[in-house]
Amino acid sequence: MTSKKNVYFKKLLFLVVLACCAAALYQFTDVDINFFSFAMRIRGPRLAAMFLASFCVGVASILFQTIINNVIVTPCLLGMNALYVLIHTSVVFLIGSGSKLSVNSPISFVVDLLSMAVVAVLIYGYLFQKAGGNILYILLVGSVLTTLFSSISTTMQRMMDPNEFDQLQNSLIASFERVNADAIWIAVMAILILVVWLWRQFPLLDVLVLGKHQAINLGVDYEKVSRKMLVGVTILIGIATALVGPISFLGLIIANLSRQLFKTYQHRYLTFGAALVGMVILFAGQTLVEQVFHFGANINAFINIGGGAYFLYLLLRGEKQ
Amino acid sequence: MKIQGLKKAYHREVVVDDVSFEIPEGKVLSLIGPNGAGKSTVMNIISRLLPLDDGKILFQGKELHQWKRQELAKKLAILTQSNHIAMKLSVWDLVAFGRFPYSGNHLTVEDTKMIQQAIDYMELGDLAHKFIDELSGGQRQRAYIAMVIAQDTDYVLLDEPTNNLDIYHATNMMKMVRRLCDELNKTVVLVLHDINYAAFYSDYICAFVDGKIAKFGTVEEVMNKKTLSDIYHVEFEIMNVANKPLSVYY
Numbered sequence: 001m002t003s004k005k006n007v008y009f010k011k012l013l014f015l016v017v018l019a020c021c022a023a024a025l026y027q028f029t030d031v032d033i034n035f036f037s038f039a040m041r042i043r044g045p046r047l048a049a050m051f052l053a054s055f056c057v058g059v060a061s062i063l064f065q066t067i068i069n070n071v072i073v074t075p076c077l078l079g080m081n082a083l084y085v086l087i088h089t090s091v092v093f094l095i096g097s098g099s100k101l102s103v104n105s106p107i108s109f110v111v112d113l114l115s116m117a118v119v120a121v122l123i124y125g126y127l128f129q130k131a132g133g134n135i136l137y138i139l140l141v142g143s144v145l146t147t148l149f150s151s152i153s154t155t156m157q158r159m160m161d162p163n164e165f166d167q168l169q170n171s172l173i174a175s176f177e178r179v180n181a182d183a184i185w186i187a188v189m190a191i192l193i194l195v196v197w198l199w200r201q202f203p204l205l206d207v208l209v210l211g212k213h214q215a216i217n218l219g220v221d222y223e224k225v226s227r228k229m230l231v232g233v234t235i236l237i238g239i240a241t242a243l244v245g246p247i248s249f250l251g252l253i254i255a256n257l258s259r260q261l262f263k264t265y266q267h268r269y270l271t272f273g274a275a276l277v278g279m280v281i282l283f284a285g286q287t288l289v290e291q292v293f294h295f296g297a298n299i300n301a302f303i304n305i306g307g308g309a310y311f312l313y314l315l316l317r318g319e320k321q
Numbered sequence: 322m323k324i325q326g327l328k329k330a331y332h333r334e335v336v337v338d339d340v341s342f343e344i345p346e347g348k349v350l351s352l353i354g355p356n357g358a359g360k361s362t363v364m365n366i367i368s369r370l371l372p373l374d375d376g377k378i379l380f381q382g383k384e385l386h387q388w389k390r391q392e393l394a395k396k397l398a399i400l401t402q403s404n405h406i407a408m409k410l411s412v413w414d415l416v417a418f419g420r421f422p423y424s425g426n427h428l429t430v431e432d433t434k435m436i437q438q439a440i441d442y443m444e445l446g447d448l449a450h451k452f453i454d455e456l457s458g459g460q461r462q463r464a465y466i467a468m469v470i471a472q473d474t475d476y477v478l479l480d481e482p483t484n485n486l487d488i489y490h491a492t493n494m495m496k497m498v499r500r501l502c503d504e505l506n507k508t509v510v511l512v513l514h515d516i517n518y519a520a521f522y523s524d525y526i527c528a529f530v531d532g533k534i535a536k537f538g539t540v541e542e543v544m545n546k547k548t549l550s551d552i553y554h555v556e557f558e559i560m561n562v563a564n565k566p567l568s569v570y571y
Contacts (some may be wrong), residue, residue: 219394257344
């Protein structure tokens with residue numbers, strides 16, 4: 001057993017080194033030494049945002065897959081992306097793109113985060129209890145909400161002034177280029193609070209892998225643990241989305257890469273693995289966007305193309321098994 | 322374990338109605354009955370998978386819901402048919418989960434010994450490092466039983482353990498149930514569809530009809546022409562095979 005543990009640690013260490021290299025690559029490629037501190041001030045927050053986004057999306061995806069007991073679901077299904085689009089569309093539609101709420105500032109971040117937290121607690125906390133712990137019901141609610149939010153957003157976007165719409169489009173695509181430092185500190189605080197709140201549930205996660213009945217058999221309060229975890233996942237995805245835009249599709253890729261790499265059920269390896277894989281992808285991807293494409297392409301496009309292809313691969317592989 | 326006045330209804334439709342019985346310690350008890358008679362519902366309630374509407378379940382002198390979950394998990398093991406695992410998990414890992422109520426995620430030397438014993442008892446040594454999703458149905462069932470053995474409980478509740486198994490594996494499963502009782506001194510309660518398995522391998526039978534107990538007694542008391550015909554509404558003949566009353570229905 002200890003040899004297995006060593007292998008896991010070696011793999012984690014390898015990922016840490018890889019992520020550090022990718023981070024250094026991003027941070028120090030093509031820096032004019034005369035403007036060193038200026039470049040760091042620009043790239044620093046972006047690096048931090050990518051770090052936090054990978055952490056949130058990676059951990060949330062692994063937890064979500066465990067709660068649903070399915071390895072090809074993504075927390076996109078919770079409707080946080082659509083809610084983000086709805087919030088931003090409503091703000092621009094109702095008070096205009098020049099308003100304080102709309103220009104990128106910590107206020108906008110806090111508004112996003114609070115709305116998502118409210119939805120997480122109200123819908124996923126309360127409804128889950130009402131549904132008697134039926135997880136498929138939650139997925140259904142998530143997809144209905146996604147459709148509802150998107151329809152409202154689309155309606156507003158159609159009625160909007162074209163210039164305003166143009167402004168809006170900017171904030172609806174995931175990007176690390178407009179992150180600001182204050183938002184990052186708020187995000188760090190939010191993540192810390194969440195981790196403290198969920199701390200006692202983490203050791204129970206491995207048991208959830210066995211499914212509801214076996215978890216109950218082994219003395220785990222299945223409903224309470226999965227309800228808390230579900231709310232936690234929603235808020236984590238909310239933090240990442242509020243920070244950089246709709247990005248949760250990344251979760252499918254990194255969660256499954258982590259599963260392929262570690263081939264275990266143990267969450268302490270899977271979650272950190274997913275977060276680290278996410279960092280490697282984002283750091284390297286953003287370096288490409290900035291150095292090779294000179295901002296001509298958006299990292300989101302790469303994530304969606306790569307993610308789509310990988311999803312198909314997972315489906316086809318699953319069919320073979 | 323004493324069950325008193327158990328009631329359960331879904332939207333006013335009563336599925337379990339005033340059911341009371343006592344589970345005999347150290348014996349094998351089979352719950353039988355036609356579809357929809359409430360046997361599985363009763364099983365799910367005493368397995369704490371379903372909440373009850375009315376009644377009491379006393380387990381070792383204390384009401385079931387007053388037990389601490391972790392303590393109960395050391396006394397009472399359940400095994401149902403919905404055991405889909407989507408993740409990579411080896412047989413050894415699965416059996417090791419049986420020790421979770423005792424040691425959480427950190428196995429002690431004692432735990433490791435118990436896990437190995439359970440694996441040896443179920444003759445899973447060769448398969449210990451295979452992943453669960455690579456096993457056949459019969460092997461998987463054995464792995465789960467090994468986990469229950471590692472859990473080291475006084476009571477074992479099995480919900481239709483012979484479902485989806487062929488004659489060979491189902492019969493071996495029933496022999497295993499007998500060994501759990503005779504060799505490991507466990508009280509075993511199981512829901513069965515096949516009344517002959519119930520007749521051959523259990524000590525007591527509890528037959529349900531329409532949410533009520535139609536007959537509770539030793540195998541000999543339940544396995545007679547009249548009782549079975551009343552329960553299932555088909556013709557029965559009872560034959561004596563290997564000193565056990567087995568039935569033929571037509």
